[in-house]
Each structure stands twice: as structure tokens, then as C-alpha cells.
Amino acid sequence: MPAAKIYKRGRGKNGLEVSPINTSYRVLSLTFRPSKRVNMTVSDSPVTVSCLASDRANKITIVNDTSASLDVFVSKYSGGSDEWFSLARGASDTWQRGSGLWEAVVVRQDSKRMGLYVQSGSQVTVHCVNRDNKGIHVAQGNGKNENHISVLNYSSVPVQVYVTKYSNDRGSDEWFQLGTQTSDSWARPGWEMVVVKSPLGEARTGAYARAGDLVVFNG
The missing domain is CATH 2.60.40 (Immunoglobulin-like)
Structure with missing residues (x-):
């Protein structure tokens, strides 16, 4: 699989710009x-x-x-x-x-x-408390910014993502599309739920992450 392209929403051509990220994570298979x-x-x-x-x-x-x-x-x-x-x-x-x-x-x-x-x-x-449940991996401290939660779509299809806003009531918890092999980040200074669903919404999964983390999923 080619190296993932890392983007940040809101700047540059089409609202996107390349942004460096630590990609030394362990990729697991995602089960929706x-x-x-x-x-x-x-x-x-x-x-x-x-x-x-x-x-x-x-x-x-x-x-x-x-x-x-x-x-x-x-x-x-x-x-x-x-x-x-x-x-x-x-x-x-x-x-x-x-x-x-x-x-x-x-x-x-x-x-x-x-x-x-x-x-x-x-x-x-x-049965036990494990952040890596059902194939979704939380790479602690591997995000773009210590005050953001980053999400990387390492799959071959676009997905939709939302992040709760318990630690930032000015943020948005609307669904955002995340293209293949791309990432985005949400300004959240604390713990939040990250939810992913397939393009038609027929399959969904989630993980609990905190500021500075990178949530990785692989379709």
C-alpha cells in the first residue's frame, strides 16, 4: 500500500494543505x-x-x-x-x-x-478495557498537535468521521468526509469519542482518544 497522504482541512487549494505527521503507527484491519x-x-x-x-x-x-x-x-x-x-x-x-x-x-x-x-x-x-478494540488503533501521542485529535483513513474508500466535542463546545460534531489515504484533525484539548462510518452509513465503528492521539483505521 502506498504511503498515506496527510492533509489538514481549511487551507490551500480546495481547502487542503499537506501537513507533516508522525506515521510510525501499527496498522490494524478495521471491522465495521x-x-x-x-x-x-x-x-x-x-x-x-x-x-x-x-x-x-x-x-x-x-x-x-x-x-x-x-x-x-x-x-x-x-x-x-x-x-x-x-x-x-x-x-x-x-x-x-x-x-x-x-x-x-x-x-x-x-x-x-x-x-x-x-x-x-x-x-x-x-470483558476487559482495551483501547484497540475491533481493529481500530489509537496511536497515543502520534497526532499533529497536542491540542488536536488526528484521524487517518488508511483504507481504499472514503469514509465519514465525527468527533464529539465534550472538551471544546465551540467545535463541530457534524459528519465530515475523509478521503482515502488522508488524515484530518479536530481541535479537542481532552478526551473524545471518534466515530467512523462507511459511505452509505451501513457500517460504523469508534474509538476513544485524547488530544495528541492519532486514530488509525484500515478498511
């Missing part, structure tokens, strides 16, 4: 979560995402299957609270959200954090 509702159980995966009963299509349930307590928050794009809640070892809790709509789920255990992007009507069972 299909929009068609299916149970997902991956061997050695840090999480298992499964479907709830049809009468619970407006809920997201988190199960703590790790050996210690977890802190959890669920985004509130379709309503509810996005405060952190503690989940004891072996415990579970449920968040009500818009039926069939997508939300970010973030779990924290000591210094480790992990993010997922799931559809309401799902149960997320957390």
Missing part, C-alpha cells in the same frame, strides 16, 4: 459493525455486543464482566444523561435512548479507557 442487527461475539474481544429483546429497542445495557469496578457514560444525542456512573464487578445497568439510534459508550477502569459506538437495543458486555 453492520447496521443490520446481529449479535457480535468475537474471540478474545474486549467486548461482546448483542441484541436486546425487541421491546427494549430504546435501551442500552452495559454489563461489567471484568475483575473490578468500571465507570461508564453513554452519550445523549437521543436524550438522557451523559454523566459518569460507577458499575461494580458483575453488575449491569441500563440507559434509555431513542429507539434504534446510535450512541457513544465509554468505559473507564483506573487509567484505561475504551470507547464503542452502538445502536439502542444493544447489550454491551465488557
Whole structure:
């Protein structure tokens, strides 16, 4: 695969300019979560995402299957609270959200954090906290700027990306297209959820990253 072309939005011809970036990252294969509702159980995966009963299509349930307590928050794009809640070892809790709509789920255990992007009507069972979940890799400190989160599309097709704005309420959390073999960065001084979807939106995945990180995915 040829070397990735690194761009920054907002300057130069067509609003783009070449910008240097540290590309010494480990590229992993990206596995998108299909929009068609299916149970997902991956061997050695840090999480298992499964479907709830049809009468619970407006809920997201988190199960703590790790050996210690977890802190959890669920985004509130379709309503509810996005405060952190503690989940004891072996415990579970449920968040009500818009039926069939997508939300970010973030779990924290000591210094480790992990993010997922799931559809309401799902149960997320957390087995361990690992930032490199389901093929998406967070290269810590490899971004363009210590106050930005960088995203590199190392795949052969364009994708759409959005980044939450918890640490910068002046930022945008709209979807932006990211071309093949290109990168972009979002001004975020703290931790955020980075979400990627395929061109038609039928497949989506995500990762939790902080300022200075580079999120890499390979279609």
C-alpha cells in the first residue's frame, strides 16, 4: 500500500494543505459493525455486543464482566444523561435512548479507557478495557498537535468521521468526509469519542482518544 497522504482541512487549494505527521503507527484491519442487527461475539474481544429483546429497542445495557469496578457514560444525542456512573464487578445497568439510534459508550477502569459506538437495543458486555478494540488503533501521542485529535483513513474508500466535542463546545460534531489515504484533525484539548462510518452509513465503528492521539483505521 502506498504511503498515506496527510492533509489538514481549511487551507490551500480546495481547502487542503499537506501537513507533516508522525506515521510510525501499527496498522490494524478495521471491522465495521453492520447496521443490520446481529449479535457480535468475537474471540478474545474486549467486548461482546448483542441484541436486546425487541421491546427494549430504546435501551442500552452495559454489563461489567471484568475483575473490578468500571465507570461508564453513554452519550445523549437521543436524550438522557451523559454523566459518569460507577458499575461494580458483575453488575449491569441500563440507559434509555431513542429507539434504534446510535450512541457513544465509554468505559473507564483506573487509567484505561475504551470507547464503542452502538445502536439502542444493544447489550454491551465488557470483558476487559482495551483501547484497540475491533481493529481500530489509537496511536497515543502520534497526532499533529497536542491540542488536536488526528484521524487517518488508511483504507481504499472514503469514509465519514465525527468527533464529539465534550472538551471544546465551540467545535463541530457534524459528519465530515475523509478521503482515502488522508488524515484530518479536530481541535479537542481532552478526551473524545471518534466515530467512523462507511459511505452509505451501513457500517460504523469508534474509538476513544485524547488530544495528541492519532486514530488509525484500515478498511
